[in-house]
Amino acid sequence: MSVVAIRDRRAERYAATRREIIDAAWEVVRADGLGAISMRDLGARVGMRAQSLYGYFPSKEAIFDAMFAESNEELLGRVEALPTVPDPVDWMRSMARMFMQFCVEDPGRYQLLFQRPIPNFEPSAEALAPALQGLAMVRAGLRDCGITDERAFDAWTGVTGGLAAQQNANEPGGDRWVRLVDEVIDMYIEHYRPNTPR
Structure with missing residues (x-):
C-alpha cells in the first residue's frame, strides 16, 4: 500500500509569503x-498592509534576523563546499578568497553581518x-596548519575582515584589496605557523 504525502498548502503559502517579504527587504537594502x-x-x-506583515x-x-540567518547559512554553505586539498595552507587561502568574494559581492549583506549598522539589533x-559553525571550521583549518594560539585566530578574523572592510569602504566593486588576499594570508601563515623560517 502506497502512502501519499499530504501537502500543507497553508504552511506552503505562509513560507512563500515570508520568502517574498525577505526578498523585498533585500531589494530595499x-x-x-x-x-x-x-x-x-x-x-x-x-501588496500587503504594514499591519499584515506582523502575521509573518x-x-x-x-x-x-531572518536576513542575518540566511546570509550566515549561505556563507557556511560556501565554506562547506570548498574542495578538500592535501595542503591545509592551500585550503586556508581558498577559504580567505571565498570569504573576501562573499563580502564584496553584496555590500548590504556585508554590513548586516559584519558592521552592526542597526541600533540595538542582536x-x-x-x-x-x-556563523559559529563556520568559525569552527576556520579554527580546524588553522589547527591543520599547526596554528592553535587563540591570538592567532583573532588575528585571522582581523586580517580577513580588515581586507574586506577596506575593499568595501574605499573601492566597492574594485579589487585593490581583493588581490592582496593570497599575499596577506602567506604573511599570516609565515608569522604564526610553528617552525616557519623567519
Whole structure:
C-alpha cells in the first residue's frame, strides 16, 4: 500500500509569503541601505498592509534576523563546499578568497553581518549558529596548519575582515584589496605557523 504525502498548502503559502517579504527587504537594502527598511514600504512592495506583515514577522528586527540567518547559512554553505586539498595552507587561502568574494559581492549583506549598522539589533542564537559553525571550521583549518594560539585566530578574523572592510569602504566593486588576499594570508601563515623560517 502506497502512502501519499499530504501537502500543507497553508504552511506552503505562509513560507512563500515570508520568502517574498525577505526578498523585498533585500531589494530595499541593495537599493537604499539597511536604514531604509520600513514595514510600510515592505508591505507596499508585497501588496500587503504594514499591519499584515506582523502575521509573518513580529517586528522589523525579526526580518533582519531572518536576513542575518540566511546570509550566515549561505556563507557556511560556501565554506562547506570548498574542495578538500592535501595542503591545509592551500585550503586556508581558498577559504580567505571565498570569504573576501562573499563580502564584496553584496555590500548590504556585508554590513548586516559584519558592521552592526542597526541600533540595538542582536541576532538570535539560531541566526548566529551557522556563523559559529563556520568559525569552527576556520579554527580546524588553522589547527591543520599547526596554528592553535587563540591570538592567532583573532588575528585571522582581523586580517580577513580588515581586507574586506577596506575593499568595501574605499573601492566597492574594485579589487585593490581583493588581490592582496593570497599575499596577506602567506604573511599570516609565515608569522604564526610553528617552525616557519623567519
